[in-house]
Amino acid sequence: MIEVDNLSGGYGASPVVKDISFTVEKGTFFGIIGPNGCGKTTLLKLLTGVLPNKNGFIYIEGRLLESYNRKELARKITLLPQQPEVSFSYTVRDVIAMGRYPYKKGLFHFFDETDEKKVREVIRQLGLEKYQDLPLPSLSGGEQQRVFLAKALVQEPSILILDEPTNHLDVSFQIELMNLIKELVNTQKVTVIAVLHDLNMASLYCDQILLMKDGRRVSINEPNQVLHSETLGEVYGTALERKEHPIVPKPLITFQPTDFGKKTKWNLQQYDERDMWVVESNIYLKTLTTEAGKGINWVKRFEFHKNFHVGLENQSSDKFMYTVRREIEHGKQNLIKVQKDNLHVLSLGTFDRENVLGFFINGYLGESEFFQIFMKIGQWLSSFSSPEENHDPVILLAATQVNSEVSIETIAVEMKEALIEIAEKKNKKEENDENLYEKG
Numbered sequence: 001m002i003e004v005d006n007l008s009g010g011y012g013a014s015p016v017v018k019d020i021s022f023t024v025e026k027g028t029f030f031g032i033i034g035p036n037g038c039g040k041t042t043l044l045k046l047l048t049g050v051l052p053n054k055n056g057f058i059y060i061e062g063r064l065l066e067s068y069n070r071k072e073l074a075r076k077i078t079l080l081p082q083q084p085e086v087s088f089s090y091t092v093r094d095v096i097a098m099g100r101y102p103y104k105k106g107l108f109h110f111f112d113e114t115d116e117k118k119v120r121e122v123i124r125q126l127g128l129e130k131y132q133d134l135p136l137p138s139l140s141g142g143e144q145q146r147v148f149l150a151k152a153l154v155q156e157p158s159i160l161i162l163d164e165p166t167n168h169l170d171v172s173f174q175i176e177l178m179n180l181i182k183e184l185v186n187t188q189k190v191t192v193i194a195v196l197h198d199l200n201m202a203s204l205y206c207d208q209i210l211l212m213k214d215g216r217r218v219s220i221n222e223p224n225q226v227l228h229s230e231t232l233g234e235v236y237g238t239a240l241e242r243k244e245h246p247i248v249p250k251p252l253i254t255f256q257p258t259d260f261g262k263k264t265k266w267n268l269q270q271y272d273e274r275d276m277w278v279v280e281s282n283i284y285l286k287t288l289t290t291e292a293g294k295g296i297n298w299v300k301r302f303e304f305h306k307n308f309h310v311g312l313e314n315q316s317s318d319k320f321m322y323t324v325r326r327e328i329e330h331g332k333q334n335l336i337k338v339q340k341d342n343l344h345v346l347s348l349g350t351f352d353r354e355n356v357l358g359f360f361i362n363g364y365l366g367e368s369e370f371f372q373i374f375m376k377i378g379q380w381l382s383s384f385s386s387p388e389e390n391h392d393p394v395i396l397l398a399a400t401q402v403n404s405e406v407s408i409e410t411i412a413v414e415m416k417e418a419l420i421e422i423a424e425k426k427n428k429k430e431e432n433d434e435n436l437y438e439k440g
């Protein structure tokens with residue numbers, strides 16, 4: 001456990017880290033985030049005794065940091081710096097073995113069976129067996145990072161301090177390294193304090209996050225409590241948006257390029273092909289349907305099959321296209337189109353029932369508006385349909401998400417009008433067809 005009490009310190013007369021207090025419990029993954037130059041590395045240097053503190057106290061497992069001698073401290077805390085030094089003359093195994101230094105006594109450091117066992121164990125744990133006899137510089141950046149982590153682990157620290165451990169690593173190495181560190185926290189109850197620049201990594205892996213600005217603590221709590229759009233926007237000075245992870249109960253932080261959609265003029269083409277109606281947009285539309293398991297997708301092309309069966313498919317992995325197929329039990333499928341100022345509606349069905357209702361909106365709808373409209377459509381439909389109809393159509397809602405914002409009220413009015421118009425058109429068609437039938 002680490003306790004930091006009113007800590008201030010830095011390099012010159014005025015401190016970089018100012019009045020910071022926090023506690024990190026044993027077996028916690030503790031992340032430090034904040035903009036460039038806010039004092040994250042300086043804080044790590046203070047925590048590891050590399051820099052003396054000007055004010056305040058640091059307690060490591062209940063004892064003042066200053067009361068530890070160097071070797072004692074090295075057995076408790078290990079720092080994995082941003083750019084560890086690479087020595088050209090050493091093999092991977094030699095570099096890792098150096099981590100045992102804090103356990104050696106006297107002038108001559110004999111390597112005993114315990115050291116040997118520990119080094120072997122960590123090499124296996126980190127999957128470094130095949131590299132162990134190679135010179136360190138012959139390894140890739142990601143592999144070297146694993147070696148330095150191994151060197152830190154043979155030190156058997158109860159506290160592992162990492163300064164941007166995933167720097168320069170590709171995404172698979174980043175995930176691999178973070179999983180490994182998390183496993184150490186979970187299984188060996190190692191306490192990890194890590195400076196992380198990637199806010200999503202911090203969210204997904206950390207139990208607690210300290211958010212810093214100008215050397216001071218802005219907030220400290222679970223990722224869910226710390227990572228809010230407004231706070232982050234203020235601290236980093238840029239617009240950041242919080243979304244929820246689809247599976248893990250953690251936030252994800254995202255942003256959009258400034259030119260997104262600015263020059264785009266929406267163009268929606270609808271045409272009849274031999275066995276299907278096609279609706280094609282020149283830009284991706286944010287799409288949600290009532291078909292189970294589809295979630296929100298970005299789609300450009302929608303195919304409505306005339307005589308097919310089954311539900312709605314996502315045809316390609318890039319979610320480019322939706323194919324709508326529905327079982328047609330009897331009768332001919334009709335396509336009815338209605339266009340309003342901000343809305344195109346497309347209804348596909350037989351005389352007695354709607355099979356697909358597609359709503360294409362030109363404008364930006366926030367997440368909550370999206371769901372509200374979706375639910376409203378369901379309510380309207382049930383008020384339109386007769387009680388004996390127990391069949392719900394596939395509802396498809398798609399919005400450009402660019403150009404202007406459209407208010408939910410405007411869309412609600414246009415949608416209701418469109419549904420009434422569709423019902424009228426359907427009745428007319430029915431009458432015409434019945435007349436035709438009678439004539440025939």
Ligand SMILES: Nc1ncnc2c1ncn2[C@@H]1O[C@H](COP(=O)(O)OP(=O)(O)OP(=O)(O)O)[C@@H](O)[C@H]1O
Pocket residue numbers: 011012016034035036037038039040041042043
């Ligand atoms: N050795 C040093 N001597 C004097 N000032 C320093 C030294 N190292 C860092 N600083 C200053 O201390 C401040 C905080 O630096 P620090 O490296 O702790 O920030 P950081 O939050 O880790 O930044 P980054 O995200 O860019 O790594 C900066 O203004 C920096 O210029």
